[in-house]
Amino acid sequence: MSVRTYNPSVRVGNWNEDIQLEEDTLKEFLHKRESGQLLNQKRTKLEQTIFKKTDLSISRDGFVHFGDKVNIRCPAALDRTQYFAHIEPRSECNLAVVPQVNKILYSSKFEAPCNVTGSRDLTPNLRSTFVVKSKDGTKDGEPLRYGQVFYLSTLDDEGGNLFLQSDRVTLHKSPNKSRHQELSLVCEVSPKIEWKILHLKPKLRLEYEGIPVTANDKIIFNHVVTNQDLCVEQDICIRTSFGTREYEMSACTMLDSHRAEKEQNHWMFVMGVPGDEVCPVTSQSVGTASTSATS
Structure with missing residues (x-):
């Protein structure tokens, strides 16, 4: 008498291991979701922190x-494609x-140490917003x-x-x-974080x-200790850890034939x-500006 040794309801192979692997995968997913380690959760948190808009x-x-x-x-x-067709003109960028x-x-x-780049995103956010602080005890508002x-x-x-710092080039x-x-x-205060503005x-x-110093006007950002100027490497782009391509930053004085900064x-x-x-113009703001200009 012949007996069927297999039918679709019979489990063959490493079926118990497959079930355990599926359960482990589900547990790992639930653990990551609870601890905020999923990729979409990390992206949302980054948008809420470093890309958070600031004022x-x-x-006045x-x-x-x-x-x-x-x-x-x-x-x-400046657009020089008519002279150098192979060079793409550099875009406007913020220190970030x-x-x-x-x-x-x-x-x-942010936790030290951090690098800086030239970001093409011109929207004010936590990455690109900085505060001007005094070294000699000058009060805020001066x-x-x-x-x-x-x-x-x-x-x-x-x-x-x-604090933004620069130091001399070494091998390392x-x-x-x-x-x-x-x-x-x-985060340390030292002479390496000292800067000044030049005309x-x-x-x-x-x-x-x-x-x-006038706001929204071109200036030279000079490092006091090394006498090198803040510089954007317009021909060098790097990819950041969160996927954007931005300009490399350095402290280097670039001079033209007239000994003026490029x-x-x-x-x-x-x-x-x-x-x-x-900040729309109002009678109060106009009066405040005229009073400060007179004084």
């Missing part, structure tokens, strides 16, 4: 002051923080002047209160591609010494001014 300070008298929240922006390069993703996911703020030493830091609460410390002077964000035109720098050394303190959508 810049409003300059047209000057930059200590304690102001600003963007450090490098204007777009590149934090370590794993650290910021747990602490929700104007920053040409030649005056100051610190540039991230926001105190969410930004971790880190330099940008990966340009090999110029490195920029980073640190755009070299012939006028002595005359403008001690005059308040456009990659030109920067601006970007702030809100009366007349913007954030």
